[in-house]
Amino acid sequence: xxxxxxxxxxxxxxxxxxxxxxxxxxxxxxxxxxxxxxxxxxxxxxxxxxxxxxxxxxxxxxxxxxxxxxxxxxxxxxxxxxxxxxxxxxxxxxxxxxxxxxxxxxxxxxxxxxxxxxxxxxxxxxxxxxxxxxxxxxxxxxxxxxxxxxxxxxxxxxxxxxxxxxxxxxxxxxxxxxxxxxxxxxxxxx
Amino acid sequence: xxxxxxxxxxxxxxxxxxxxxxxxxxxxxxxxxxxxxxxxxxxxxxxxxxxxxxxxxxxxxxxxxxxxxxxxxxxxxxxxxxxxxxxxxxxxxxxxxxxxxxxxxxxxxxxxxxxxxxxxxxxxxxxxxxxxxxxxxxxxxxxxxxxxxxxxxxxxxxxxxxxxxxxxxxxxxxxxxxxxxxxxxxxxxxxxxxxxxxxxxxxxxxxxxxxxxxxxxxxxxxxxxxxxxxxxxxxxxxxxxxxxxxxxxxxxxxxxxxxxxxxxxxxxxxxxxxxxxxxxxxxxxxxxxxxxxxxxxxxxxxxxxxxxxxxxxxxxxxxxxxxxxxxxxxxxxxxxxxxxxxxxxxxxxxxxxxxxxxxxxxxxxxxxxxxxxxxxxxxxxxxxxxxxxxxxxxxxxxxxxxxxxxxxxxxxxxxxxxxxxxxxxxxxxxxxxxxxxxxx
Numbered sequence: 001x002x003x004x005x006x007x008x009x010x011x012x013x014x015x016x017x018x019x020x021x022x023x024x025x026x027x028x029x030x031x032x033x034x035x036x037x038x039x040x041x042x043x044x045x046x047x048x049x050x051x052x053x054x055x056x057x058x059x060x061x062x063x064x065x066x067x068x069x070x071x072x073x074x075x076x077x078x079x080x081x082x083x084x085x086x087x088x089x090x091x092x093x094x095x096x097x098x099x100x101x102x103x104x105x106x107x108x109x110x111x112x113x114x115x116x117x118x119x120x121x122x123x124x125x126x127x128x129x130x131x132x133x134x135x136x137x138x139x140x141x142x143x144x145x146x147x148x149x150x151x152x153x154x155x156x157x158x159x160x161x162x163x164x165x166x167x168x169x170x171x172x173x174x175x176x177x178x179x180x181x182x183x184x185x186x187x188x189x190x
Numbered sequence: 191x192x193x194x195x196x197x198x199x200x201x202x203x204x205x206x207x208x209x210x211x212x213x214x215x216x217x218x219x220x221x222x223x224x225x226x227x228x229x230x231x232x233x234x235x236x237x238x239x240x241x242x243x244x245x246x247x248x249x250x251x252x253x254x255x256x257x258x259x260x261x262x263x264x265x266x267x268x269x270x271x272x273x274x275x276x277x278x279x280x281x282x283x284x285x286x287x288x289x290x291x292x293x294x295x296x297x298x299x300x301x302x303x304x305x306x307x308x309x310x311x312x313x314x315x316x317x318x319x320x321x322x323x324x325x326x327x328x329x330x331x332x333x334x335x336x337x338x339x340x341x342x343x344x345x346x347x348x349x350x351x352x353x354x355x356x357x358x359x360x361x362x363x364x365x366x367x368x369x370x371x372x373x374x375x376x377x378x379x380x381x382x383x384x385x386x387x388x389x390x391x392x393x394x395x396x397x398x399x400x401x402x403x404x405x406x407x408x409x410x411x412x413x414x415x416x417x418x419x420x421x422x423x424x425x426x427x428x429x430x431x432x433x434x435x436x437x438x439x440x441x442x443x444x445x446x447x448x449x450x451x452x453x454x455x456x457x458x459x460x461x462x463x464x465x466x467x468x469x470x471x472x473x474x475x476x477x478x479x480x481x482x483x484x485x486x487x488x489x490x491x492x493x494x495x496x497x498x499x500x501x502x503x504x505x506x507x508x509x510x511x512x513x514x515x516x517x518x519x520x521x522x523x524x525x526x527x528x529x530x531x532x533x534x535x536x537x538x539x540x541x542x543x544x545x546x547x548x549x550x551x552x553x554x555x556x557x558x559x560x561x562x563x564x565x566x567x568x569x570x571x572x573x574x575x576x577x578x579x580x581x582x583x584x585x586x587x588x589x590x591x592x593x594x595x596x597x598x599x600x601x602x603x604x605x606x607x608x609x610x611x612x613x614x615x616x617x618x619x620x621x622x623x624x625x626x627x628x629x630x
Contacts, residue, residue, distance in 0.1 A: 062357050065344055114326055121329040122336060 010048035025143035026136030046168035079133030086152030269302035270549030282543025301349025306550035312339030319401035345387035367533030399492035412472035458577035468552025538564025
């Protein structure tokens with residue numbers, strides 16, 4: 001994005017979803033990321049794109065409604081895979097089937113992974129859909145975000161904002177950064 | 191079809207099987223079955239989701255906070271908690287809502303019935319009848335059906351968002367009414383959404399009525415609300431097909447809640463009578479004549495009859511109730527005129543109030559004792575899944591006796607299906623499933 005392109009990614013529709021429960025320690029990290037991204041400096045976010053900020057605390061069919069018609073979807077959530085607290089997992093939902101353990105990681109009637117697989121089967125996944133999962137340290141009631149996760153957040157926010165700009169440009173077909181160029185998010189499966 | 195995660199053991203003539211973690215139910219639970227030869231010795235529905243202590247949290251809080259605190263008990267039926275808590279507190283304070291405010295509450299409840307029933311019919315229950323592993327598998331095999339289900343659920347979401355402020359955990363309900371009431375113009379877009387939803391609901395009834403259903407027709411005591419001229423939601427007496435006919439203040443004299451060692455949810459039963467069924471089948475059997483003409487004629491068209499005893503056919507009853515809710519919501523929209531005030535005046539004082547309303551899964555009872563400042567001294571909440579727990583075990587006992595010679599995995603799957611007939615909300619009941627069979 002340059003100053004010579006004031007319209008930037010005008011017309012691109014981005015949906016950022018934060019999933020979690022603030023009352024359960026690091027499970028609130030998806031909502032915390034959503035809030036920080038929402039308040040990131042405008043310079044960091046894609047210029048001109050319409051961004052729908054959506055917190056989600058349970059009903060994942062709502063998430064399907066939110067993603068409808070989006071060019072770019074980003075889902076921020078907590079991850080518990082035994083990794084280092086604060087570690088970022090980036091999953092390219094559009095290009096990979098979610099691992100079984102991600103699909104079942106919910107006590108709700110329909111988990112996040114199952115909801116996304118449902119969208120895939122119905123051909124309703126946005127062209128770009130990414131999960132940013134942050135490894136949590138604790139999920140105790142009322143514990144708040146742990147120090148380990150807290151320390152990792154600024155860099156993660158910066159990373160997601162940068163990726164959003166990349167995907168918004170790509171969605172516009174500007175090809176400004178090149179399909180495999182610098183700044184393309186790297187994928188690391190769980 | 192993928193079998194449930196069941197474990198089978200045999201020692202002499204004793205066989206046990208357990209489903210360690212029930213799938214496609216809301217919350218965490220398990221089932222343990224003991225067989226002596228081919229005789230069913232014991233069936234235990236074990237709810238291991240931890241107790242949630244909501245009645246304790248409410249003590250010392252203002253009565254005005256109860257609708258928002260209790261709504262958090264469930265993400266699927268928050269409106270039911272808001273409705274029962276508001277009505278109970280309003281009963282304590284001598285408040286009664288009429289006209290458009292009463293209508294708006296009923297409209298909001300229609301939205302939740304559509305959301306909740308559609309989620310269960312399409313995502314959780316239909317896969318059982320179509321040999322599918324779950325919602326994703328169903329979408330793969332029957333994409334047009336899943337698209338229909340999602341569109342129908344979305345219509346329910348739209349009602350709840352329009353009146354409640356958002357789709358889940360609505361924030362606009364208060365004791366005495368609402369914080370803000372929508373204008374006629376704000377509700378107008380719902381009309382087209384609901385007319386389309388009514389068509390989808392009609393297709394849903396015809397679709398589920400074509401499934402194959404296992405044979406089982408227990409002799410139930412059905413318990414549901416009854417109102418003189420409405421299919422029950424917010425108002426009415428609690429009646430049964432065996433002579434129960436009570437007001438909210440009599441509920442605890444007739445319904446007893448017992449702690450059973452193997453489950454974290456209290457089990458409800460009728461004093462000196464035992465297990466009973468609440469929910470769509472009970473409401474339907476006791477209120478068939480109060481369904482809208484379209485819902486009634488559609489039930490007749492698909493051969494349902496005025497009473498449906500087979501619990502597996504509850505999926506058709508739910509679909510009929512969705513159709514009814516769409517019809518009812520459209521009728522309310524037709525006559526809606528924005529009230530002058532969003533709520534009636536509420537003056538807090540000491541008192542005691544009780545209420546029951548019809549949550550999607552059945553009767554939800556609340557009782558509050560308030561001090562002179564209107565703070566909650568005591569709260570009692572009896573959710574529908576707690577009341578159905580014992581009846582689910584009775585159904586399973588009958589089902590396993592009937593199908594005991596089925597291969598074990600098939601039997602375990604059928605048991606899970608029978609539990610899903612009740613659309614149990616374990617998160618609510620613990621304020622539940624894992625299957626164990628023990629053969630002796």
